[in-house]
Amino acid sequence: MASYDHRLSGAAAAPAVERAAVRISGLTRSFGDRHVLDDVDLTIGHGEFTALLGRSGSGKSTLLRAVAGLDHGAAGSGEILVPARVSLVFQDSRLLPWLRILDNVVLGLPGRDARERGRAALDEVGLVGREAAWPHELSGGEQQRAALARSLVGAPDLLLADEPFGSLDALTRIRMHRLLRRLYEAHRPAVLLVTHDVDEAVTLADRVLVLDEGRFVQELRIDLPAGRDPGDPRFQHYRTTLLGALGVLPAHRTKEQS
Structure with a gap:
């Protein structure tokens, strides 16, 4: 079983739960007078792919950053329980421009076999042969592929993704959806994906x-x-229900509605 990291503010530590990769309880966050998260509870199981939708300012990125331990400057309380091995991927690849692609992927990775594992990860995302390329020599889609390789090379128990395909064109985004789903099925980390795209959420999560x-x-x-x-009617049903919850279409109540 993975070791766990307790990130607490104003709450007592709770024991790790074997079937939960993420356990959030009573989470509040505010910036000045603005309350962003209001007593949020969330559990994500091991190997579960969860997508988080919401309008701008709804608090979804704040929630992800709280799980990642990156919400510095926010006031609040609650309990967050996450596994020790957590990886992040963002909208921009955040590749270091002074390092070649393989060096970016294995940066900070321990072990004598780190470069071998890095090459295997690049092979998984379709970048075999590009190990010595500089980041600026890759397209936007290729840079995000390299970012995915970097995020998975350390075998994380939890992958946090903050709109990782938001800056890509539509066709590249579709290809990246297929790639991420394939990588998820191969590695089975728990995933928390923040997105504005309803179709992306239904396609992946x-x-x-x-x-x-x-x-x-x-x-x-x-x-x-x-x-x-x-084109599956069930896909369209999920899509319509979520658009209703977002206020884009008239609300469509289902048994799953909370």
């Missing part, structure tokens, strides 16, 4: 949560076969 004004207002379990065809 096993569970989708909608956050509004600091509270969860919708939860959907996504039950679709491999490949997740957007």
Whole structure:
């Protein structure tokens, strides 16, 4: 079982839960007079892919940053329990421009076999042969592939992704969706994905949560076969329900609604 890291503010530590990769209880966050998260509870199971949707300012990135331990400057309380091995991927690749691609992927990775593992990770994302390239020599999609390789090379128990495909064109984004889902199925970390894209959430996640004004207002379990065809009536049902929860379409209540 993975070791766990307790990140606490105003709450007593709780024992690790074997079936939970993430356990959040009573989480509040505010910046000055603005309350962003309001007594949020969330559990993510081992190997579960969860997507978090919400309008701008709903608190979704604040929640992800709190889980990552990066919400410096925010006031609040609550308990966050996460595994020791956590990895992050962001909207921009954040590759260091003075390091070649393989060196970016294995930066900070311990062990004598780090470079071998880095090459294997690059092979998994379709960048075999680009180990010696500089970041500026890669396209935007290739840079995000390298970022995914870097995020998974250390075999994390939890992958946090903050709109990782938001800056890509539509066709590249579709290819990256397929790649991320394939990598997830191969490695099975727990995943928390923050996105504005309803189709992206339904395509990738096993569970989708909608956050509004600091509270969860919708939860959907996504039950679709491999490949997740957007033309499937069930895909369109999930899409319509989530758009309703986001206020884009009239609300459509389902059994899964929280």
